[in-house]
Amino acid sequence: MTKAYIKLAIRQIIDASSHGSFEKDVFNDTYHELLMQAQAYNPGNKLSTFKDLIDNNPKANSLHYKVGFCIGLYVQELNNIVPGITDTLNRVALPFETAQFQIVESSLINKQQHKIALTYTSGTLSLHAVIGDALLLSSGENHENSEAAETFLLQLQPSISICSFKEAHTITA
Amino acid sequence: MERKDFLKNSMGILGIGTLLAEACKKDVTSGTDTTGGTDTGDCTVTATETDGPYPLYNSRGSAIQRVDITDGKTGVPLSITLTVRNVNDDCNIVSNARVDIWHCDKDGYYSGYSNSGYLGTQNNTALVFCRGLQYTDTTGVAKFTSIYPGWYTGRITHIHVQVYVSNTLKLTSQIAFPAAITTAVYNTSLYSAHGQNTSVSSFSSDNVFSDGTDTELATVTANSSTGGYDLTHTIYISA
Numbered sequence: 077m078t079k080a081y082i083k084l085a086i087r088q089i090i091d092a093s094s095h096g097s098f099e100k101d102v103f104n105d106t107y108h109e110l111l112m113q114a115q116a117y118n119p120g121n122k123l124s125t126f127k128d129l130i131d132n133n134p135k136a137n138s139l140h141y142k143v144g145f146c147i148g149l150y151v152q153e154l155n156n157i158v159p160g161i162t163d164t165l166n167r168v169a170l171p172f173e174t175a176q177f178q179i180v181e182s183s184l185i186n187k188q189q190h191k192i193a194l195t196y197t198s199g200t201l202s203l204h205a206v207i208g209d210a211l212l213l214s215s216g217e218n219h220e221n222s223e224a225a226e227t228f229l230l231q232l233q234p235s236i237s238i239c240s241f242k243e244a245h246t247i248t249a
Numbered sequence: 250m251e252r253k254d255f256l257k258n259s260m261g262i263l264g265i266g267t268l269l270a271e272a273c274k275k276d277v278t279s280g281t282d283t284t285g286g287t288d289t290g291d292c293t294v295t296a297t298e299t300d301g302p303y304p305l306y307n308s309r310g311s312a313i314q315r316v317d318i319t320d321g322k323t324g325v326p327l328s329i330t331l332t333v334r335n336v337n338d339d340c341n342i343v344s345n346a347r348v349d350i351w352h353c354d355k356d357g358y359y360s361g362y363s364n365s366g367y368l369g370t371q372n373n374t375a376l377v378f379c380r381g382l383q384y385t386d387t388t389g390v391a392k393f394t395s396i397y398p399g400w401y402t403g404r405i406t407h408i409h410v411q412v413y414v415s416n417t418l419k420l421t422s423q424i425a426f427p428a429a430i431t432t433a434v435y436n437t438s439l440y441s442a443h444g445q446n447t448s449v450s451s452f453s454s455d456n457v458f459s460d461g462t463d464t465e466l467a468t469v470t471a472n473s474s475t476g477g478y479d480l481t482h483t484i485y486i487s488a
Contacts (some may be wrong), residue, residue, distance in 0.1 A: 101310060102310075105310050108416075111416070112413060112416055112418065115417065115418040116418060116421060141361075145311070145361060145377075146310055146311055147310040148310060148311060148312045148313075148377065149310040149311060149312045150310040151310075152312065174374075174375075
């Protein structure tokens with residue numbers, strides 16, 4: 077039976093310790109772009125952290141999306157697959173529909189303090205059951221009376237949240 | 250991962266955004282918004298203007314380092330030729346300068362954002378139309394192919410431009426269009442549904458160009474082969 081239709085949000089933190097080519101490209105390029113973009117909000121180059129920029133000029137909050145746009149090709153190259161997230165059997169990758177970039181914190185003088193986040197939002201999934209700390213899911217909206225759905229188990233973890241929930245209606249024939 | 254395509258999905262997008270079109274107003278808090286230019290010898294620095302809320306920047310991962318920035322958008326063709334010169338170097342050209350431009354489509358909508366206009370709200374966060382990045386060549390020129398920008402409430406027709414030299418931001422400005430040509434374009438079939446810009450009908454009532462367009466008004470001429478226009482403009486930076 078289908079309990080609900082949900083969307084998942086998965087937050088990926090990328091910092092100086094991150095591995096993988098995608099993560100390194102995102103880390104390096106967003107830091108480079110931040111240094112360029114920050115100039116518009118850093119008269120005299122007196123400010124040294126991302127927080128300083130925003131405290132000094134709230135418009136600097138726009139740096140989240142201004143910097144985020146610079147990794148558009150890298151995100152496209154993910155082919156809508158959330159990096160690093162699979163089902164419990166490491167068999168099924170989780171697709172996303174949108175990816176949102178955010179600067180968590182950064183320093184204009186110390187790249188090691190650069191930390192960013194990508195929040196991926198999945199398409200609609202059918203939630204059939206919660207088994208232990210795992211969600212039994214299938215893609216799309218599968219009605220309970222339809223034929224057996226092809227399901228997978230996804231283990232809950234701190235980086236995963238449910239960002240949309242719609243209760244499935246019971247169909248009575 | 251043999252079942253990577255197990256789940257069907259739509260195009261991924263990047264971006265945040267529900268910034269509405271109170272776009273591109275002067276922002277006196279930005280500290281980057283003086284106008285009038287600075288005389289240094291034979292040429293004058295192009296006036297600085299706000300980047301507005303719709304910039305879109307680039308890096309190796311950018312999808313918009315390209316000449317043709319149309320991305321399928323319809324409109325009157327516009328060939329853009331920008332030359333960058335340095336007031337601190339006898340007005341000589343600047344090669345390898347990064348030039349970012351961005352403007353709205355014929356209906357007044359920007360890519361990269363969800364924005365509202367006369368056709369309602371459009372979520373364009375996944376799109377990058379009418380945005381481009383080029384480095385100036387050995388003659389100091391960066392070229393783009395696009396469409397004549399439309400308009401949205403509160404601003405007169407313009408293109409945003411930003412110039413970097415060696416990773417240093419040298420200028421944030423805007424490019425203005427001759428009024429008579431804009432009027433003619435907005436009378437053409439593709440633009441007539443939106444019609445003339447009744448919200449800001451002259452530079453004097455525009456909140457960016459009201460203090461003058463001496464260094465920002467482009468030369469725009471008809472191009473018989475494209476049926477559109479050629480825009481040429483020289484941007485003077487202090488580098």
